[in-house]
Amino acid sequence: MIERDEEDLLARFAAVEDAxxxxxxxxxxxxxxxxxxxxxLIDYARRTDxxxxxxxxxxxxxxxxxxxxxxxxxxxTAIAGSPVAIAASGERAMSxxxxxxxxxxxxxxxxxxxVIHLAKGEPVPSSLEVRxxxxxxxxxxxxKPIRGVIQFPLDRLDPAVAAVYDWIVNPDSAxxxxx
Amino acid sequence: xxxxxxxxxxxGPRLVTGIRHRPRLPRSQIITDTDYRPLDDVSERYDDFIxxxxxxxxxxxxxxxxxxxxxxxxxDGGRSWELPVALAHWAHNRGDEIVIARPERVIWATxxxxxxxxxxxxxxxxxxxxxxxxxxxAGFGEDGAKxxxxxxxxxxxxxxxxxxxxxxxxxxxxxxxxxxxxxGNDHKQAxxxxxxxxxxxxxxxxxxxxxLLLTVMGVYALERFGPEGGLVGLISGTPPxxxxxxxVDASANEAxxxxxxxxxxxxxxxxxxxxxxAKAADPAAAEPTPIDLRLVxxxxxxxxxCIHVLLGNVAAVTHELSQENGHYPASERAxxxxxxxxxxxxxxxxxxxxxxxxxxxxxxSDRRPVLRIAPGAQPVLRLIQFAERDLDYTLxxxxxxxxxxxxxxxxxxx
Numbered sequence: 001m002i003e004r005d006e007e008d009l010l011a012r013f014a015a016v017e018d019a020x021x022x023x024x025x026x027x028x029x030x031x032x033x034x035x036x037x038x039x040x041l042i043d044y045a046r047r048t049d050x051x052x053x054x055x056x057x058x059x060x061x062x063x064x065x066x067x068x069x070x071x072x073x074x075x076x077t078a079i080a081g082s083p084v085a086i087a088a089s090g091e092r093a094m095s096x097x098x099x100x101x102x103x104x105x106x107x108x109x110x111x112x113x114x115v116i117h118l119a120k121g122e123p124v125p126s127s128l129e130v131r132x133x134x135x136x137x138x139x140x141x142x143x144k145p146i147r148g149v150i151q152f153p154l155d156r157l158d159p160a161v162a163a164v165y166d167w168i169v170n171p172d173s174a175x176x177x178x179x
Numbered sequence: 180x181x182x183x184x185x186x187x188x189x190x191g192p193r194l195v196t197g198i199r200h201r202p203r204l205p206r207s208q209i210i211t212d213t214d215y216r217p218l219d220d221v222s223e224r225y226d227d228f229i230x231x232x233x234x235x236x237x238x239x240x241x242x243x244x245x246x247x248x249x250x251x252x253x254x255d256g257g258r259s260w261e262l263p264v265a266l267a268h269w270a271h272n273r274g275d276e277i278v279i280a281r282p283e284r285v286i287w288a289t290x291x292x293x294x295x296x297x298x299x300x301x302x303x304x305x306x307x308x309x310x311x312x313x314x315x316x317a318g319f320g321e322d323g324a325k326x327x328x329x330x331x332x333x334x335x336x337x338x339x340x341x342x343x344x345x346x347x348x349x350x351x352x353x354x355x356x357x358x359x360x361x362x363g364n365d366h367k368q369a370x371x372x373x374x375x376x377x378x379x380x381x382x383x384x385x386x387x388x389x390x391l392l393l394t395v396m397g398v399y400a401l402e403r404f405g406p407e408g409g410l411v412g413l414i415s416g417t418p419p420x421x422x423x424x425x426x427v428d429a430s431a432n433e434a435x436x437x438x439x440x441x442x443x444x445x446x447x448x449x450x451x452x453x454x455x456x457a458k459a460a461d462p463a464a465a466e467p468t469p470i471d472l473r474l475v476x477x478x479x480x481x482x483x484x485c486i487h488v489l490l491g492n493v494a495a496v497t498h499e500l501s502q503e504n505g506h507y508p509a510s511e512r513a514x515x516x517x518x519x520x521x522x523x524x525x526x527x528x529x530x531x532x533x534x535x536x537x538x539x540x541x542x543x544s545d546r547r548p549v550l551r552i553a554p555g556a557q558p559v560l561r562l563i564q565f566a567e568r569d570l571d572y573t574l575x576x577x578x579x580x581x582x583x584x585x586x587x588x589x590x591x592x593x
Contacts, residue, residue: 143216146206
């Protein structure tokens with residue numbers, strides 16, 4: 001159920017999208033981008049498969065209203081998360097709590113490894129999303145836990161990981177876990 | 180040595196592409212070159228398999244901390260990967276390089292391991308796995324690699340003949356220790372031997388041959404050294420044989436005559452029953468090769484401490500000691516983090532009984548009264564760091580084949 005504040009937000013978002021579409025229609029159909037509805041943003045937030053939709057991702061990054069709708073929907077869907085990390089300015093946030101779970105990034109001679117120590121009795125997440133304040137980031141599938149620990153190397157060269165690599169240790173990024 | 184390790188599956192062979200020691204990770208894991216996520220189920224089993232409480236880590240004397248094993252493709256479950264993975268760790272721990280191209284040696288093995296590291300009875304689909312691996316094996320063979328195939332004990336199920344496999348270096352092994360023993364020896368294949376021949380255990384032949392040899396040695400020792408002499412130091416070191424070595428290349432085994440105890444000497448040749456008999460008949464050749472047990476000092480590097488070494492944060496500086504006349508050179512206790520035990524050119528596993536005073540100087544998790552050391556293994560015993568007192572202790576090796584135990588002394592001095 002969408003709360004009243006969100007209804008207002010969605011209404012304003014729809015109005016902004018309509019205005020944008022009208023203003024672009026005079027430029028010719030070939031230059032008009034397909035409009036992204038609030039429903040699409042919400043569905044994208046609720047996706048179970050960490051697919052990457054280029055059009056929606058672009059809108060999230062370019063449009064503050066879209067970003068706000070999306071982040072609100074994420075908050076309703078996530079099972080745990082952390083809006084920001086506690087870290088000194090300019091420092092990397094190598095450890096933070098995601099609800100009851102503890103996430104850390106361990107760096108050794110082989111590279112960076114993402115580790116999530118799962119709290120006992122809590123639902124096991126299957127994916128993780130990182131979002132910076134300006135909408136950068138993405139979602140990645142998590143591995144199954146090994147005796148209560150989810151861990152995998154963050155290989156910058158892996159396309160699935162590349163979207164989150166630069167933001168995972170950014171203290172200003174929101175990190176959320178999904179079922 | 181460049182070694183390729185094949186993990187056979189019914190879906191095709193998998194190659195170990197690397198082993199990485201990652202002590203800071205909370206869990207060991209298996210990953211593939213094609214997915215950033217560790218393999219489900221298999222990773223958890225691997226974490227248990229290689230854990231500090233597991234038998235493999237101690238047997239192969241792995242360092243502390245977690246490991247990341249890499250495969251070229253995923254496994255589909257089951258446990259037959261355990262033997263080849265244990266052998267990959269053994270090779271890696273020895274300093275061999277795990278490769279997937281131009282190896283000098285190829286290890287193909289299958290079998291799951293029980294708590295005592297014996298191969299569990301099961302249907303391992305050996306014939307099917309061998310057939311699916313043949314192209315890969317043939318390719319390595321064409322590059323000049325030495326191929327060694329290790330299969331579980333004979334369960335009556337047929338396996339391909341050597342001409343189908345392109346190699347007759349196929350051995351049946353019943354445990355990880357046997358597999359390491361096969362790999363640790365420089366085997367020479369008997370001409371005309373086929374994989375279909377029943378793999379007879381050589382134990383009975385070996386026992387009889389050694390009994391005859393020791394009898395002759397005893398006579399020779401009495402004649403030469405008198406009643407006060409004896410067999411101390413004259414310890415036979417004949418390697419355990421798989422049944423593939425019931426006959427060997429005669430020219431390769433006209434080995435050096437067995438001499439009285441000289442440090443560093445080893446009997447690493449595949450001596451067979453007829454050869455043993457021939458040597459036993461010649462008193463001049465009847466002296467056995469002594470046990471060559473080396474101590475390895477593990478010290479903290481300059482600027483660090485044993486705490487960091489023991490936690491796996493820094494690598495220890497090692498130094499090997501050889502015994503002379505029953506004593507090792509004294510070790511300075513300060514900065515000494517651990518003592519490792521390693522066989523020299525020894526091809527038989529040995530048992531070493533630890534002096535109780537030495538055992539009391541070890542970390543609780545390393546306190547064992549007896550160690551069984553296989554060729555290629557190196558158990559490491561970590562020392563309590565704050566017990567500032569000199570320590571004189573004795574390592575008792577054997578008894579081996581009825582000979583008196585060998586007592587070796589060592590001093591840790593402040």
